[in-house]
Amino acid sequence: MKETLPLGRIAGIRVGLHWSVLVIIALVAGTLAVGRFPDAYPGHSAWAYWILALLAAVVFLGSLLAHELAHAVVARRNGVAVDDITLWMLGGVARLHSEARTPGAELRIAAVGPLTSAAIGGACAALALWLDALHASGLVVEAVAWLAAINIVLAVFNALPAAPLDGGRLLRAWLWRRTGDRMRATRGAAAAGRALGWFMIVTGFAAVLLAGDLSGLWAALIGWFLVATATAEERQAQLRGVLADLPVSRVMTRDPVTVPAAVTLASFLAEGPFGHYRHSAFPVVAPDGTVVGLITVPLVNRTPVEARSVTTVGAVMLPLADVITSGPDDPVVDLVPRLEASHARRALVLDGDRLVGIVTLADISRALSWLTAATRPGT
Template sequence: MRVGLHWSVLAIVVLVALTLARGRFPSAHAGESAWVYWGLGIVTAIVFLVSLLAHELAHAVVARRNGIEVEGITLWMLGGVARLRGEAKDPGAELRIAGVGPLVSAAAGVLFTGVAVWLEILAVPGLVVEAMAWLAAINFVLAVFNAVPAAPLDGGRVLRAFLWWRSGDRVRAALSAANAGRALGWFMLFAGFASVLVTGDLGGLWSALIGWFLIAAATAEVREAQLRGALAGLAVRQVMTPDPVTVAATDTVEHLLSTTPFGRYRHSTLPVVSHDGTPVGLMTVARINRVPVEARCATAVAGVMCPLTDVATAEPGEAVMDLLPRLESSAERRALVLDDGHLVGIVALSDITRAVSWLTTATRSGPVTTAKQGRHGDG
């Protein structure tokens, strides 16, 4: 599992360290040098990031136990995101995956509280105890805040699982949870700015920033829920390009350019196959352009292609919505469709976009309903 750090992580480390080193630590325990305050502030900020990572790892572990592949975790300024390849299959799995996050944060709060008490009994310098107490408090705050029933917070996922279980309509449940998230975001945004204007306390900017994040993330979830509704029951075989033109891995780049009918078929991406027709990779125009003109006659396709291990793959009967996260995260934005290891098609994001356009049009126009009915029938 890959763990990544967004550049904004540096910002949160600096902000937390600044808040502690210039504010809480000197106020609670005066008389220490600035180096001590800053050093402990930076260490505390890093431990805080570790607790965020534990929160996201808990989501990832439970997701795997429920049969969902985890692509990785990315920590950023306001927390973290576990990137899951797929969705929970039932409300129970959704509840378990979402609920474990606040529980881990609460457990971390209890742990840091115990460490703070233990250190105080051992007569450890009060500044260290203060750092442990802050870590305990911030983890309790994270647990409570994440439990708020508004997407994309964990509590919003729990709300979505409950509404899904109650109504049986996953899309409607997701829309309700996301709209709750947008309402919370607008409230925090206005409350934060009002606090700054009325009291002059710049701390209200934190509330406004978090509110803005919630609005953006919840709006994205609304779009995803609407997309899920449009693509419900749609299989990969219904959007793929069947029997795509292929290129042999042993061909040279020059031979590829001279024989492949790019102009006729308008292909910019070609599956690469071995001598027996087994797919081994993907070749794109961008990769061809990286090869100097004078070297193309001696460069094999296999040497510059994107290997199959780095290409998204799917099965013909797989749901398009399950493929979409893998497709969006892939470098080439293409997926090879394999049936028992044999290449049967290729899918691009543009194929899915066209399908959504057709299905949306069919839904809005009363007489044209066959596309939507067929879509449900194939599910």
């Protein structure tokens, strides 16, 4: 899930919003402002309902962010780097740089999410009781009580033993510890995730068709997400099994053609695609030979034709800080999810400060095809 609106960094972790988060804000605010709040406490003005509903929706997003941050913090404490966190329509996603190394680490990383949501729900419940004891506005108490309930529901739902939910991670950790086979554990958690997903899809559509309850569409959507994501996780695990222990140096293109940062875009374009520059992306180097970024055709296209004769490659390149980098001895399996989530779909391979190669998803796909053929029975 790629972010649409970056929010900066929290505890050193990049946080962003996907555009679909507007759906959950609109859904929560509309449900509260038009339904729950007026039904529970009639007589207030429409703007009072809407302002409080929007505040509740924003706080709910904050609780989702706290849930994912808890995963991220515990992951880092267990030696798993975190690339970023993105909030979207169905919650949040903390993208881990790699997988947990042990069942115990997997269990700790997974368990902290539901525990955080449960703690937030408990805190909100206590706050609602305190406000009620102080005879605060019933509408405010209702909003805080709703936040308590929704976070407890979130904790319980996420604890269900089905991938990709946190409970699915807990199930995988238990199966992994019991069998000693991470792949077998992943298949078990994925099967549970698909079973739960199909159950939600069937019951959701049944609620719509038989009872006319349109909220069943929401359950069916979540079910579809569970089926798709559980299947994707299983395939990712199979990919890791095939690419296990394969270093980046085995699949990268060595000594790639580079572009000087001081070259103008017009000169750069004049030599491609039939001259020196035959690809669609190139590392950019400073005068001393150190790599400083990456230039791609889409980046060049953003510059007007009339300005390309005076605009340098260095002025439009993707800076090195925003480019995915890897070491030649790093595992390929840890690089794949980072490449899939990037816009450039490429990584520069650095040995210290020295550029030694470039790797794309196509390079990894070719290696995967050969390895799959080599390990397939009968070959």
